[in-house]
Amino acid sequence: MNKVLSVTNLTMDFGGLRALNEVDLDVRQGEIVALIGPNGAGKTTFFNCITGMYDPTEGEVLVLTPGGANVRLNGMKPNKVTEIGLARTFQNIRLFSSMTVLENVMIGRHCRSRAGVLGAALRDPRTRREEQEIVDRSYALLRELGLENSVNEFARNLPYGAQRRLEIARALATEPFLLLLDEPAAGMNPQETMQLKDLVLGIRERYQLSILLIEHDMKMVMSLSDRIFVMEYGQMISEGSPAEVSRDPQVIRAYLGEDHHA
């Protein structure tokens, strides 16, 4: 199958600290791939490298767009990466807190719309049409994520789980072909986590996109992912199906410590 994302040999240095060391990872079309590993393994850094937040020291980040073009993302600005079709959420929620829930999603439509200063001032029919389209699509997304009752609330007033879902809605609004979720279930209770799992599966179904997620909740990871990559100290130590990975002695050692032998 086609690889929508292929990362080879990715290395990221922060001064003397090597946060990522020659990491390889790929995501195939329509797959849900999980990236797991102990705290500080470099998972978020990996996300930052492929979304343009950091410029990787070495290595290649290639994507295959739905249009069939191969694009190298290294050194590209974050907004360009989003335009190409990658969208992400953040481990520590980063919503626009004093904007309404709807407006947060509308921001996601920014890179898919065009109106400029002149359009804003004149409100010509084209701008008005575009604006209405932004509102309608944003609202549709909010309904899909079960947030339609808090459309006009400030984002900061939402409960925690809803804020996480709003981040996903906002990311989806940019029409990605690859969705990157950084610990989407963090801080959720088991029931919310179960709902989230169904939600992620539903999103893949509906939007025909591929998903790469970082997650610590093993139950969710094992039941959701097609493949799992395991990272430790900036190195990729294992890769495979959930069953394969959970049998891998290296993974068991990384998670349980040196002394345990499974």
Add this chain to the structure above:
Amino acid sequence: MDNLKKAILTSLWFMFLTFPLMVVRVNTIEKIVQWRFMNMVYVGVGAFVLSYVWRYLLAKRQIGESRDETGGGRRSFGARLLSEPRLYVPGLAALGLAALAFPLAGSMYQVNIMITALIYVVLALGLNIVVGLSGLLVLGYAAFYAVGAYTYALLNHHFGLGFWTVLPIGAGMGALFGILLGTPVLRLRGDYLAIVTLGFGEIIRLVLENWSDFSMGPSGISGIDRPSLFGMQLSVNGSTIYMYYIMIGLMLLTIFFTNRLKNSRIGRAWIALREDEIACQAMGIDKTRTKLTAFALGAAWAGLMGVVFAGKTVFVNPASFTFLESAMILAMVVLGGMGSIVGVVLGALVLILLPEFLRDFALYRMLIFGAAMVLVMVLRPQGLISGERKVYRFQAGEGSHE
């Protein structure tokens, strides 16, 4: 009860502190020490009352805040008023009529004050784009104002260009300088940006002061033409009234324009940039472009007002564009409520007109003014009006399929 105790302690402390100054007086002529214990009582009572009121207000605010957090999106009174057409339409109509009739009723002096106030309203609305909406703390805004004023002064002096011709040029020059300043400071935020822009403002002023061949130095440029009405030159009084109506027009234009911008794709991008720069970029917003647009548009209004200012006073010199000017305009934005258009208009009017009303109090004018500002910031740190967001309408019945 705790408040009471603390207030008493504060007042005791103040009595002690001011003891040498207020109570003891050495009369060197008669060589005696006077003990003015009455003063001590005044200080004590004054400090007690002030400190008690202060604490009471702070406590009230905290309660308000916690209620705000639990109670969800409770909107402020101002915001509620603004969302009810039944309430604001008649008021607005009356206000409009009063504004139009004002030059007929008021004295020339009052009309002049009103023109100044209107100029500041537009300046504050311009700065509101940069500071209020985009969250870029710019402290050198008066520099763009100066650019506009000198654009008109110089073009009029050397080439005899008229007010109406230079008006758009002034705005364009403002925007150009906005981009010139904006480009090197794109990476800066918060206090760093504030300091650099403050420096920029001073540089412009110093250049104007010292480059005499270009700007005629500290003595400035005089004899600038007033705006003409269909080619006619008006009398001083006539042109003041004319200027008043021009300013009313320009203010309405500014309100119209900034209001539309605020609720547009660009305006939302500005607010997102203010809220979270990283998330904003991750959502596909070009940070560089968005910031530069904000700088350019904000500065354009200052340039525009610079031209009006030069046309009104018929004289410009660098002393009109000091840091104090920038600080005043910033205070209007903050006092009114960052990002809120009605708030900023109110803030500007209050800050310009209040000192005028207080002229009767002569000496204490600035004191009352300062106290009023502190009070507003304690009671409503978010500004007079805040938290108004547009409520969008969508097709609710529609399924979610695209």
